[in-house]
Amino acid sequence: MSSVPASAFLALALILFCIGLYGALTKRNTVIVLISIELMLNAVNINLVTFSKYGMTPSITGQIFALFAICVAAAEASVGLAILIALYRTKKTVNIDEMNTMKN
Amino acid sequence: MNLHSILSILVFSPLLGIVVLAFLPKQSEKLIKWVGFLATIPALLIALAAYLHFQWGKDLADFAVSKSWIQFRGMGGAPEPFFSVNYELGLSGFQLLLVVLTAVVATLSAIAAVKFVKKEWKGYFMLFLLLEIGMLGVFTAENLILFFIFFEVTLIPTFFLIGKWGYFEKEKAAYSFLIYNGLGSAVLLIVIMILFAKTGTTNIEMLTKIIADPSAPLSGDLKLGLLIALLVAFGVKLPIFPLHSWMLKVHVQAPPAVVMIHSGILLKIGAYGLIRFGLGIFPEQFKTLATLLAVLGVINLLYGAFLAFIQTDFKMVLAYSSISHMGIVLIGLAAMNEAGVQGAIFQVISHGLISALLFFLVGVLYERTDTSLIENLGGMAKGMPIAAGFLLAGAMASLGLPGMSGFVSEFMAFLGLFKELPWIAAVGTIGIIMTAAYLLRAVLGMTYGKAHREFTGVLDLKGVEFVPVVVLFVLIVLIGVYPSVLSAPLQTTLETIMLGLGG
């Protein structure tokens, strides 16, 4: 078990986060953006768990926090999807470029 | 009786009026006007009592009050320095005079408002009373933070008073007032914060002591920089050329009752700040700027005078004349001797009274004739001889006629500067001629000559309008004939300043 170094977990988290960030910033489809955000959250979760094991003061807090994050992420995803559906009903599109009502 | 609480009562007495006004219905015009007027009376009475208290030979230090207010430790959890801001009010002779001036002009301005304000009296008087709190606080505050708070308190009501009750371009004037003064006070805040951070106190007396101490943690350059910043901050208020353009708009667009306050007192905060903080806290650095100040003063004096010479609107003439007269304050300060500084302080008070008088008369004229253009008013002495007479008398006071307050201040300011910088002073005396020229041109243009229009009906001063005119005029003459009413309280202030200047 201990043969896998912490850096590997962190690298995985980094890669996941970067993919998520890339997706969130560039994809047109709102569903994919939401999924990308989930990816980023999960990257954070991996970090949390990693440090709870390999950190300077290992403790269970990190893992519990990860559970919290998963809960919040689930809630967020459901709210996000709900908004998305509502938007889709009014705008008939999931294209994120057209959702610029914050301007004007 | 406990004298220590008197000052707090003085400063916050208009608050009572605000509270009462808040519960009055908007429509009861008469009641609102009465309350608005009466709310200025307690401050007036206390101020006059304080003046008498001084005249009877008692000590003004009796009034000083100090309560601990805000305290916190320095950053980084270090036990020292221990930062504390106290609630400190006090009176020196100089402050006493300004408080009396404020109280008098505020009461008279309330009378003017009763006559001239035509709408929404409730809001007007509430803001007006708040403004009075701010002004009284500015002149009694003994530490910089408190001063700054009161200083800001004067800004906001004035902004609304101009913006809501002014003439055609009132919004523009109000914004330019707010932005200029806001920037000025931002600079002031920076200065205060640097001083606070470096010395750990904002008490003016202690600051003076610390900065005079050569081992103070402030380099000479920093002090000079702070002084220049102060000069900018108060220069906006005074105003010093080229920071004056906001003030022209305000003088022209604001309602007369507000201009009385604005020209009579708010501009004086700039002079007060320069004397109390600039000259008081940084005397050494002030000396190095003396020539610059003298030149600025002369520029102000002449610039205002020449521009006033070609204005067609009497309000503009008065606005430029204010710039010109504030030049005399600078001239007096630049002299840095007793005569000059006393002249500057006299000018502050005297111009406060004179401009209040003139703007009240402008209010009267505008109310009757709907104009303040010089050519439209030509020959008004026929229809309204008393108003014309007072207008002429006010102009005479303003141009420095002996026997009125303007002369004493002008004389002392020049007396002081001639000792130090005779050549600059000699150039400045052109201003004396120009002042006569532009004021006579404007006032004679309005009062003398053929009447261009019918002045029918009851146009002249009547009833309660006599109160401000007569009170102000009597004060102007009193100071001119017997200047000791002002100079006696000032002597200790002067001594302190001269001590700081080292001679």
Place this chain on the structure above:
Amino acid sequence: MMENAWLIPLFPLLSFLILLLFGKRLKKASAYVGIIFTLASLIFSILVLFERFSEPTYMTKFEWLTIGDLHLTAGFEVNQLNALMLFIVSLVSFLVHTYSKGYMNGDERFPVFYAYLGLFTFAMLGLVLSPNLLQTYIFWELVGVGSFLLIGFYFNKEEAKAAAKKAFIMTRIGDVGLFIGMILLFWETKSFEYSEIFKAVDSGAVSGTMITLTAILIFIGAVGKSGQFPLHTWLPDAMEGPTPVSALIHAATMVAAGVYLVAALFPLFLASKTALLTIAVIGAFTAIFAASIGLVQTDIKRVLAYSTVSQLGYMMLALGSGGYVAGVFHLMTHAFFKALLFLAAGSVIHAVHTQNIEEMGGLWKKLKLTGPLFLIGTLAISGVPLLSGFFSKDEILIAAWEGGHPILFLLALIAAFMTAFYMFRLFFMVFTGEARSEMKHVHESPNNMTFPMILLGVLAIVAGYVNTPWFGSFFGDWLVDGNPALGHGHIEGPIWIMIAATVVSLLGIYVAYLMYFKRSLSRNWLSGTGDTLHTILLNKYYVDEFYQLTVIAFTKGFSYFLRFIDVFVVEGLVKGVVGIVQGLGKTGSKMQTGQVQTYGAVAFIGLALLAVIFALTGGYLR
């Protein structure tokens, strides 16, 4: 009595205040208020004058203003000059008050007129009682205001308005000279008091150049007030005021204040040869300059005004030549005969309702009292022997000669000729010749107008005898008593000067007689229309036009230039700053695309940048 001299100026002040407050209710009775109060002043002045003959100078002072260590005082002093001036001023003022009751009768602002007269008299009496320069300056300005108000009394006349404004501003230019001189002198001597100043000057504590500078600056004040060249132009215009005012202010008292000031500060001027010479030259030049203008004027009051300017120049010449007594003496006699002339002129104007002498004529028979009185004044001012003007003018000529100014002496002599000529030209044109048809209802003035004229007429004759060698030059000795520096009471000059003066004035009269009475000499000899010289004189050497084109045009131009700066440079700077802020704001708002993804990218890049900076610098809070 002298310790109560401070009451003298207070009476007219009281009159002023009473009339200002209750004038509307008093109406016609206002005149009595003014007359009674000035009469009180006059009585006190006479008592003070007589007491001063036997007693030394009285002076008292109290602290007026404290400036740190400097204590400025106010007070009053009764010395010879002051006592004399008190008498002259209160006398003329009283007479003018009386006279005005008839002259101003029917004017709707009658009480205001008397109020102003009171204010002026107060200021003038205060001026001559002042023991120090500052107080002198204060009252100096106040008399200016009195004069200003009275010149502009007919305020709805545009000319009166312009004249009042001009008078105030022109004299103020002079006043600034006095103001600077006074302050410079203060810092040299640490005092405004005359006695202290003289002491410092005597002891040599003040440098020579400083004395010259301050003396000339103070003299500029006198130039403004006394209508000396080049600040003389306001005085003729001041004739827009009511005639009694011209008699009181612009002939007898205020315009003489400049002469008085120089006399009061005479020890200072004596200490500087340059200053004295300046005064003498300006005085002599003004005397002949104004006299030459007076030759061709057609307005009765303007002729008198120019003659006043010319006579004041005479006094200045006397003082500048070191003739203290001569100057003060002429100041006194001139006050009497010029006030007389103005009041008589007022009486003429009152009768014929015009001021143009070409429309007058043949009034001698109709104005039985005014005519002879006017003649007395004319003879006196022309310097005909046995009248007051002769003695004082003679003193001045002697002073100029003895003072070592032969050229100035010559100028003065020519001016004396001109004076005799234009005064008699005036007399002949007004009182002799054909009576105009439209002047039928001419009648003599009422008693309250003739009484002051008669009194002044008597004085114009006899006032000269107080300082004649035949009576032991009593006046002059008294005037310089205790002050040897001021010179002798009477200078014994060569007899030919007296003869020359007499001849010259008689010659002037004779020429005028030939031209305007006998008409045997063509009037076009000098005053031919179209003649260049005549035009120049008629237009007063174009001095007004010159000022209009230079000083005033420059002031206006400079003002417009400054307005240009105000509007474009100062406002432009402000607009520039505003523009920058607005531009920044617009750029910023363009970045608000509404695209959440863009915002996210920006936020992330920002975070990344911060992290990089942190990594590179190690952060602030290390």
